[in-house]
Amino acid sequence: MSASSKTSWIAAGAHVRVVAPSSPFDAEAFARGIERLRTRYTVTFDERVLEKKGYFAGGDARRLAELQGAITDPSVHAIIAARGGYGATRLLPNLYLRAERDRPKLLVGFSDITALHALWARARIASLHGSMVATLGTLGDALFARYCDALEGRGPASVSCTTLFGENAQSGLLRGGNLSVLCALLGTPHFPVLKDTVLFLEDTNERPYRVDRMLTTLRNAGVLEGVRAIALGAFNNAEVGPEGVSFTDVFRDRLEDLAIPVVTGVPAGHIEDNLELPLGTRVTVDAVRGELRFDERS
Numbered sequence: 001m002s003a004s005s006k007t008s009w010i011a012a013g014a015h016v017r018v019v020a021p022s023s024p025f026d027a028e029a030f031a032r033g034i035e036r037l038r039t040r041y042t043v044t045f046d047e048r049v050l051e052k053k054g055y056f057a058g059g060d061a062r063r064l065a066e067l068q069g070a071i072t073d074p075s076v077h078a079i080i081a082a083r084g085g086y087g088a089t090r091l092l093p094n095l096y097l098r099a100e101r102d103r104p105k106l107l108v109g110f111s112d113i114t115a116l117h118a119l120w121a122r123a124r125i126a127s128l129h130g131s132m133v134a135t136l137g138t139l140g141d142a143l144f145a146r147y148c149d150a151l152e153g154r155g156p157a158s159v160s161c162t163t164l165f166g167e168n169a170q171s172g173l174l175r176g177g178n179l180s181v182l183c184a185l186l187g188t189p190h191f192p193v194l195k196d197t198v199l200f201l202e203d204t205n206e207r208p209y210r211v212d213r214m215l216t217t218l219r220n221a222g223v224l225e226g227v228r229a230i231a232l233g234a235f236n237n238a239e240v241g242p243e244g245v246s247f248t249d250v251f252r253d254r255l256e257d258l259a260i261p262v263v264t265g266v267p268a269g270h271i272e273d274n275l276e277l278p279l280g281t282r283v284t285v286d287a288v289r290g291e292l293r294f295d296e297r298s
Contacts, residue, residue, distance in 0.1 A: 005126040005173065005280030007296075008104040009153030010041070014077040017070040018045040018133050020057035022112040023085020025134040030082055032137025037080070040148055049082060056087045064091050067116075071097060076105055078151060083134045084111030089181070091115075092190045097123040106151065108132070110202075111270065114177030117279055118185055121175055121192040126280035129177055129200070129268065143273065150276030158293040159266060159275060161231065164251055166261030166287030170228040171295065174283045176200035183214045186221050195226035198283050198292075202233030202269030207241055208250045215254040229261040229285035231292050234269030261287035 010016070016037060027050055037043045046066050051058035070079045089112075097119055107113070107120050107127040120127040128150055131139070139147065149155055175197040176182065182201075185191040203211065218224050235247045248264070255262050263285055268275040284293040 005121070005124045006104045007126045007153065007281065008077070008106040010077045010106055010151050012040050012152070014041050015075050016041045016043045016078045016080055017073065017076045018043060018049065018080050018082055019063075019066050019070050020049045020082040021063050021067050021091055021116065022057060022081065022087040023055055023083055024050075024052040024057045025083040029134045029137060033082075033133035033135065036136045036139070036144060037133065041078075045082075055085065057082070060090055063087060064094055067091060068095060071095070071105065074103070078106040078108060081109030081113045081116075081132045083132050084109065084113055086112055088112050088115040089184055089190075092119060092188070095119060097125070108151065110268075110274070111178050112181060114181035115185065115190070117177050118182075118190050118192040121280060122190070124280070126278060128276055129279050130276035131274050147276060150278070153297070155276060155278070155294060155297045157297060158291045161263035161290050161292055162265040163287045163290045164232070164248070164262040164264050165256050166229070166285075168261060169284050169286040169288060170198070170261050171282060171284040172197040172228040174198050174200060174277060174279050174281060177202070177279070179203040179211065179214050180206065183217050186217065186223070191223065194223050197227055198229045198231060198285055199224070199227045200231045200233060200266065200268070200277060200279075202266075203235050204270035205237045206235065207238050208245045208247050209241065211235060211247060212250045212254060215250070219254065224258060227258070227260065230255060230258075230263075231266050231283075231285055232262065232264040233266040234271045236270055261285045263287065263290065263292060266292055
């Protein structure tokens, strides 16, 4: 079984660099998030982070230089995305993480940031699937405290889920993120290795038939072969269509014959209470107890 990735949890007072590798965002929401982060960490960002170019937070060159600079800056302990949206995949061909393997930095974000989590995964560096700066100002005190705990390597030992199928427990390194972004990485050298992993998937604004199509694409590409278990997060903002097919119907049809444990209801994704998930660390999907266990968390 694969060894765990290098971890890079931070401590209070750590230097956090905020970057915008994807879409633009509301400046006031960003300011509130920065203020919140500064109650516990030293936070810096490039003033050009507020640039807009169509549906990007500035051009590719600006976003690439900002992110690569954060990766190579020895004073930075963690990199947190301002927002998701779209744009991170455009940066992948020119990003370099090799030199950082001996001094890894924590990456935090989700949604479009799944593309960067894949880069961290291929470098065998753990990262955190969690909320981004533009939403931090809206978190209650308890959720923000949990968020800081996650950045610092702490968190719940397990979370209750609903067993979709399976009668056993399987462990592996946690990989994945947004289903649409993962599918966009197929056929590129940036797709994460999924063999012997627990695959987490979430998405938003996708009808059941489109989720069916994406899961079918992953199956047809052969990348689900060797996955030990699947943990499904939030698939929200999409109503059942006139044909009456639900997400649960899709998951059963596309995943049951893989003969691995599959659980649903992991409270992570495009939801208000977005549970932080330590990607690259060992977890267990227990279909008997109906839970996802974080085996390396204290």
